[in-house]
Amino acid sequence: MADIHVRVQHDDFSLDAELARLADPLRRCGAIASFVGQVRNDPAGNHALTALTLEHYPGMTERSLHALASDAAVRFALDAVVIIHRIGTLQPGERIVLALTAAAHRKAALHAVDYLMDHLKSTVPFWKQEHHGAQHRWVDAKHADDAALQQWQAHDAAR
Amino acid sequence: MNAAGMQIHLLYFARLRDALACDAETITLPGSNHDVATLLAHLRQRGGIWASELSGDKPFRVAVDQHMATPATRIPDGAEVAVFPPVTGG
Secondary structure, three states: EEEEEEEEEOOOOOHHHHHHHOOOOOOHHHOEEEEEEEOOOOOOOOOOEEEEEEEEOOOHHHHHHHHHHHHHHHHHOOOOOOOOOEEEEEEEOOEEEEEEEOOOHHHHHHHHHHHHHHHHHHHHOEEEEEEEEEEEEEEEOOHHHHHHHHHHHHHHHHH | OOOEEEEEEEEHHHHHHHHHHEEEEEEEEEEOEEEEEHHHHHHHHHHHHHHHHOOOOOOEEEEEEOOEEOOOOOOOEEEEEEEEOOOOEE
């Protein structure tokens, strides 16, 4: 059984602290890979991004993250998976998300991080709102043509 | 389930919550045989912003008891049903 750890929190996280927390008593892990996402200053026209607010669906978020981590652990034979996602209002440069994996070998650990982030971005209920000064704008999903949408469209076409 | 119909606890998130000016409500639907498609048809009957936001022109998702749903997903009595825009985390 992989060591699975997911958290949704307002507070910042520390990669060092999460690395230190990884238990590997049998010394099986030859590889640890991580991704840290942070708030990028994406200007809207000539208005700088002043903040980003992250909202989520309490309950479903934690459930989805745990399911995703468990799925990745089996798929890539991971020994440990950590996903931490922040919520609330964050400033440019602040950390948003951590995906951390431990495996016997490098490629499994690296591919698993990519897999976690791709799926997190399309299946876990978080939403970003950009603040450009007094203007607030919900961020549109970048992959609106994903499978779930096609299912809706197929249903609508059949009506 | 009872003769008066079935209760559904609705939640709305992010841009949709702002557009509908509603974050949560409990409604009673007549009968005991509902899926996501019939629930959405009921909500669209309110007209106005409800009809335009839920028409399918703008993408949205539905979760039943915290699992992603399709139009054919059955809704049990007392279910928690969430309606929200495509997710944008990470």
